[in-house]
Amino acid sequence: MKKNRRHFLQKISSLTGAIALSPIISNAQIPFEKTIEDKAHLSAEECAVDDEFWYQVRQQYTISSNIINLNSGGVSPQPKVVQDAVVRYNQLSNEIPSYYMWRVLDQGKEPLRKKLAELAGCSTEEIAINRNTSEALETIIFGLPLEAGDEVVLTEQDYPNMLHAWRQRAKRDGIVLKFISLKFPTEDQNDIVQQYVNAFTDKTKVAHVTHMINWVGQILPARAIADEAHKRGIEVIVDAAHSFAHIDFKISDLDCDYLGTSLHKWLCAPFGTGMLYIKKEKIKKIYPLFGAQEKLVNNIRKFESLGTRSIGAEQAIGQAIDFHNMIGIERKQKRLQYIKNYWAKEVSKLENITLLTSLDPKNACAIAAFSIKGKKPEKLSGLFFKKYKIHVVPIRIGNVFGVRVSPNVFTIKSELDQFIEAVKEIAKT
Ligand SMILES: Cc1ncc(COP(=O)(O)O)c(C=O)c1O
Structure with missing residues (x-):
């Protein structure tokens, strides 16, 4: 694929946000086996940051291109083959x-x-x-x-x-x-x-x-x-x-x-x-x-x-x-840790935000939660959906109040960028 298609992906993603990709590139065009083969030389760490690989993983699902699903903690969608x-x-x-x-x-x-x-x-x-x-x-x-x-x-x-x-x-x-x-x-x-x-x-x-x-x-x-x-x-x-x-x-x-x-x-x-x-x-x-x-x-x-x-x-x-075995647990875990920390590090820098989850891969992976001072969890998660069409869930258990965020192997960085921007806006108000 290499250069041309990469260029194409980058161009589309910067123009419209990568969530627009799913109707454009169908999995019929690039067999998933081929993607796995092409990336076999990468270590799990290298693969975790290789967005091209994860775009192709995304194509194996039939998820919404219009609503961002950050609640795989509830239940996950199945790849098309399943x-x-x-x-x-x-x-x-x-x-x-x-x-x-x-x-x-x-x-x-x-x-x-x-x-x-x-x-x-x-x-x-x-x-x-x-x-x-x-x-x-x-x-x-x-x-x-x-x-x-x-x-x-x-x-x-x-x-x-x-x-x-x-x-x-x-x-x-x-x-x-x-x-x-x-x-x-x-x-x-x-x-x-x-x-x-x-x-x-x-x-x-x-x-x-x-x-x-x-x-x-x-x-x-x-x-x-x-x-x-x-x-x-x-x-x-x-x-x-x-x-x-x-x-x-x-x-x-x-x-x-x-x-x-x-x-x-x-x-x-x-x-x-x-x-x-x-x-x-x-x-x-x-x-x-x-x-x-x-x-x-x-x-x-x-x-x-x-x-x-x-x-x-x-x-x-x-x-x-x-x-699951085609992706491999090592690659999957590294990617999930990477994307969790991608958004969580950004969000934790903001004023009024408390991260309720460790950034240390030993202590957490894809699932993380945070609270925003003075904001009720149900109101917050409602706002994410109503205004930004991002699906997250409120949590309220004992001493823990906040919003839980759980991306998955099909989550792409442009979705997380949109999420980070939404948190910034909400935290300011
Ligand atoms: C820690 C934990 N245990 C058990 C369950 C129950 O899972 P299920 O509804 O599939 O039985 C859940 C569901 O989210 C869970 O988070």
């Missing part, structure tokens, strides 16, 4: 649903499990495919054998669904919840480990750890917390809703006992797809949320008795993994 697979599988299923879904498409289930296990870095016998993080973690929260008086250590900033589930368990079974409260940003991860350790007692049975806090993107030192917990015979549940396929880790690196994630977040898989991990030797003692055959007692598949579900969506997880 959307197409869902449509194809659903059309096939609609010919004879019980035949094509259960006898044909479902043949792909075990190969998919293998692919997911490879991506996650664990055995196929430790992975159940389900619909989301809530389902995965509530399976553990409600399935763990705990008795009245047993203690669970968790944070006030864990995800509400999980807190609701733990509170329900406390009410029903008399278990005791010990909350710690995190400060954002925390630059020294040891402080977080120490807070968990201080809350552990002889009665603690479980530590609940949100690997990446959804409100502000703070990364928790899950492995170090797990090591301290295990020394005391405490089991560890990791909420990996935001860390999976976003930052570079394998489940084995964390040495947790249980983990749940949503594949429709950073993997960009179909909506309503998720994954549960349980360490092999723990499977037997966890009751599944939905009753399963007794012979499956020691089998991870006992957590998949969900009844009828969207097999098309489930099978298209495979295309999402292929797409």
